[in-house]
Amino acid sequence: MSALVKLVDVSKRYADATALHSTNLSVERGETTILIGPSGCGKSTLLRLIIRLIEPDSGSIEFDGEPITSDTIGELRRRIGYVIQEGGLFPHLTARANVLLMARHIGKSEDETQNRLVELCELTRFSVNLLSRYPVELSGGQRQRVGLMRALMLSPELLLLDEPLGALDPLVRASLQKDLKEIFARLQQTVLFVTHDLAEATYFGDDIVLMKEGRIIQRGSATVLRERPADPFVLEFINAQRGVTLT
Ligand code: ADP
Numbered sequence: 001m002s003a004l005v006k007l008v009d010v011s012k013r014y015a016d017a018t019a020l021h022s023t024n025l026s027v028e029r030g031e032t033t034i035l036i037g038p039s040g041c042g043k044s045t046l047l048r049l050i051i052r053l054i055e056p057d058s059g060s061i062e063f064d065g066e067p068i069t070s071d072t073i074g075e076l077r078r079r080i081g082y083v084i085q086e087g088g089l090f091p092h093l094t095a096r097a098n099v100l101l102m103a104r105h106i107g108k109s110e111d112e113t114q115n116r117l118v119e120l121c122e123l124t125r126f127s128v129n130l131l132s133r134y135p136v137e138l139s140g141g142q143r144q145r146v147g148l149m150r151a152l153m154l155s156p157e158l159l160l161l162d163e164p165l166g167a168l169d170p171l172v173r174a175s176l177q178k179d180l181k182e183i184f185a186r187l188q189q190t191v192l193f194v195t196h197d198l199a200e201a202t203y204f205g206d207d208i209v210l211m212k213e214g215r216i217i218q219r220g221s222a223t224v225l226r227e228r229p230a231d232p233f234v235l236e237f238i239n240a241q242r243g244v245t246l247t
Helices: 043-050 074-081 093-105 110-124 138-154 170-187 198-204 224-227 232-241
Strands: 004-013 017-029 032-036 060-063 080-084 156-160 190-195 207-212 215-220
Touching: 017 043, 017 060, 017 190, 017 224, 032 043, 032 198, 032 232, 043 060, 043 156, 043 190, 080 138, 093 110, 093 138, 110 138, 110 170, 110 190, 138 170, 170 198, 190 198, 198 224, 198 232, 207 224, 207 232, 215 224, 215 232, 224 232
Parallel strands: 032 190, 032 207, 080 156, 156 190
Antiparallel strands: 004 017, 004 060, 207 215
16 A cells, blocks of 8 residues: 655754654555644644645655645645634635635536535535525534535545544534544545544544654554553553543
């Protein structure tokens, strides 16, 4: 199996702090890879580097075997879907216009985009009757479904999800978790999913990458992390999520 995305010795500093130390990571095709770790450990930075919202200070990132550079990212962004915690929808555009934005921008035909829109509404279980609403007129869960439709509009090879369910209440969150998992399986989607919640990570998959202070500490299934922790921090993180205090 070949990796769709490969980071080689990638690092990133902000003014006085290193957000990501020299890091290697591969994202395998058709798999859901989970990035997990405490707030501030560099998860979002890693996603932003892949989609080139920020430039790495060192190292290279390959997508489908080709290095991502500022020259190639324009075209590559059409092959990458990106969803952030609050959905990142444009407030002055309806749900429909948000979803169709990129497709219209690159000149897709109306017929093609309308068909795709109906397909996406079915896939994400979003009522077509709500497409004319503005983001403020939708619930948090509905907004995330629209964000997901927008990200999937151009059938991206890679889906980057940055705590997409973090702002939702538990019931809505559980229902979206279930739907997302089904969607990933149905599309055989390659996904890089950021969360700080271990239960969510475990629900989505076996391939968990645990980070701390800008470094990957361990990669493996929840069972491997628990039974063969590579560092005392791994158990500390797992136990903290269970509400257990280590002595
Ligand atoms: P996470 O997503 O795991 O919460 P981030 O990738 O957002 O972590 O942040 C990693 C580190 O980089 C944190 O210490 C954060 O404060 C810092 N950081 C992130 N974005 C910026 C920025 N634009 N300017 C300065 N520091 C930043």
